[in-house]
Amino acid sequence: MDSNPSVSPSPRPVYLPEGDHQRVKILVAGPLGVGKTTAIKTLSQIPTLHTDEVMTDAAAGTDDLSLIGLRDKKTTTVAIDFGRLTLPGDRVVLYLYGTPGQRRFLPLWEGIAFGALGALVLVDTRRLDESFEVMDLIEERGLPYAVAVNTFPDSPDYDLEIVRSKLDLAPDTPLITCDARELNSSLNALIELTAHSISSAGVGAS
Amino acid sequence: MSRDKHQRRLLPPYLATGTSGAALPSTLDTLTALRASGIPLASYHTSVHRRVVELVTGGSLTAVEIAGYLALPVSVGLVLAEQLVSDGLLNASVPVPDALAPSRAGRPSRQLMEEVLSGLQSLRVA
Numbered sequence A: 001m002d003s004n005p006s007v008s009p010s011p012r013p014v015y016l017p018e019g020d021h022q023r024v025k026i027l028v029a030g031p032l033g034v035g036k037t038t039a040i041k042t043l044s045q046i047p048t049l050h051t052d053e054v055m056t057d058a059a060a061g062t063d064d065l066s067l068i069g070l071r072d073k074k075t076t077t078v079a080i081d082f083g084r085l086t087l088p089g090d091r092v093v094l095y096l097y098g099t100p101g102q103r104r105f106l107p108l109w110e111g112i113a114f115g116a117l118g119a120l121v122l123v124d125t126r127r128l129d130e131s132f133e134v135m136d137l138i139e140e141r142g143l144p145y146a147v148a149v150n151t152f153p154d155s156p157d158y159d160l161e162i163v164r165s166k167l168d169l170a171p172d173t174p175l176i177t178c179d180a181r182e183l184n185s186s187l188n189a190l191i192e193l194t195a196h197s198i199s200s201a202g203v204g205a206s
Numbered sequence B: 001m002s003r004d005k006h007q008r009r010l011l012p013p014y015l016a017t018g019t020s021g022a023a024l025p026s027t028l029d030t031l032t033a034l035r036a037s038g039i040p041l042a043s044y045h046t047s048v049h050r051r052v053v054e055l056v057t058g059g060s061l062t063a064v065e066i067a068g069y070l071a072l073p074v075s076v077g078l079v080l081a082e083q084l085v086s087d088g089l090l091n092a093s094v095p096v097p098d099a100l101a102p103s104r105a106g107r108p109s110r111q112l113m114e115e116v117l118s119g120l121q122s123l124r125v126a
């Protein structure tokens, strides 16, 4: 499953800053093997954490708790990676949630997307279509997003404008190339996303 | 859109965690920070409750981090944390103090996002 497993549970937790601070969530989403874990490891200042969320398929797509336990249920686990990035001054701590983009994890998605600043969608030009599902999920939630193209050695060398039209992106959606293994490149992707979230918050937002 | 709706978790009964006999979906945010209050565990607390309290005795961690360190699903970490908060063993602080305003739907304010932007820019290395 995960080609790049995170560290196992650590006995020495890295605690949050002692002073007042705010905690902000950013999603890193995309299809299997596109570089989500790599980007989170690159950006995180703590050893990345990994959780397996258990979901009952019977309940997927419904919000009805009474169904749970009444049906035969098949459980699925959804792997989520977490990284943490404290901004200089210790006033803001960013959390990066590496999330799988499948619609069958919809109940989980509602909770994951709630309150997020936005989502960084990673795409691979060898299989752009595999990113459609997660982009739809994000758009349906009204979450601002930016798209980062991770370039792999045998990726076709597309012009970004061609990628933009293949992905059918809105004109103002940021589209950048990124090497998830490099800090500055990954930071740039988050910067593009944050700038876009700010401008899509509109003038009225405070 | 109400916060509660978005915070509800689907939780199978086999993940019930002890105190009340039935697990209820948590209303805590995954980024709620938690820290031990110093109040000792009671006889009805389980060993997993103890591990949570011990983990956040030296400092604060969010509910997701607690789940990660203890190798628990996030939904279980949330339920455990909520039980321990209501039992007084953990103190909780919300991720963004003013995010509950109905107009915001939990989203960070423009001011907070501006802070994120300049913080990220200053982290870039030349």
Ligand SMILES: Nc1nc2c(ncn2[C@@H]2O[C@H](COP(=O)(O)OP(=O)(O)OP(=O)(O)O)[C@@H](O)[C@H]2O)c(=O)[nH]1
Residues within 6 Å of the ligand: A001, A002, A003, A004, A030, A031, A032, A033, A034, A035, A036, A037, A038, A039, A150, A151, A152, A153, A178, A179, A180, A181
């Ligand atoms: N060249 C290149 N390789 C990358 C990049 N990002 C990730 N990789 C490599 O691609 C492989 C898969 O990356 P992961 O980070 O595990 O991908 P993932 O999205 O977490 O995958 P799953 O968790 O399985 O969905 C790894 O071998 C990475 O080293 C990139 O930007 N450029």
Ligand SMILES: [Mg+2]
Residues within 6 Å of the ligand: A002, A003, A004, A036, A037, A038, A081, A098
């Ligand atoms: Mg991964």
